[in-house]
Amino acid sequence: MTDRHVPATGLGGSGDPVELSAMPLEFTAFRELHHPRYLSYARVWFHEPAEAAETVEQAFRALAAVWPEVLGSPNPTAAAWQILRSTVDERLDPCGVPAPRAATKDEDLAILHYVVGLATPEIADVVGADTASIASQLRHALRREPSEW
Structure with a gap:
């Protein structure tokens, strides 16, 4: 607030x-x-x-x-x-x-989900995307090696 x-x-x-x-x-x-x-x-x-x-x-x-x-x-x-x-x-x-720690879009979504703790619909609301797209991108992010968060 x-x-x-x-x-x-x-x-x-x-x-x-x-x-x-x-x-x-x-x-x-x-x-x-x-x-x-x-x-x-x-x-x-x-x-x-x-x-x-x-x-x-x-x-x-x-x-x-x-x-x-x-x-x-x-x-x-x-x-x-x-x-x-x-x-x-x-x-x-x-x-x-370019900062070596700068996140990619997939990493941003993974950070919002796994580190910040937002559910997929909340992430969609924060980044301005649809929920299905966010769910798909999160699955894609899991397949990649995450950078240091």
């Missing part, structure tokens, strides 16, 4: 401050629904709780900056998930070189 008494701010794409607490109701609802899952995912990659939390906050600030475009996209949940993944990747390696 968010603390509505402490506004979270950051810079939007135009360089203007984005105040998350002043965002539309749809954004607030999306954030409250996905924040705990995003944070659980980030904690897999960033063992310091504060770093994981800041990564998720950075992702939500980036999402807030493009919220109208995300809402107009064919799959807003998938677009938001990509923003989170990009933010995680950037923070893992701020120099822009």
Whole structure:
């Protein structure tokens, strides 16, 4: 849950401050629904709780900056998930070189299922995919050697 008494701010794409607490109701609802899952995912990659939390906050600030475009996209949940993944990747390696720990899509799903503990329908909700596709990709992920999670 968010603390509505402490506004979270950051810079939007135009360089203007984005105040998350002043965002539309749809954004607030999306954030409250996905924040705990995003944070659980980030904690897999960033063992310091504060770093994981800041990564998720950075992702939500980036999402807030493009919220109208995300809402107009064919799959807003998938677009938001990509923003989170990009933010995680950037923070893992701020120099822009592909991080050796960066997860593939199958590994992301396996992390969400086996490490974070989400059921297939919950994963589908988080990443913006259908449940059957997620189940198939999880089976595929099991056949491969997982990287260090």
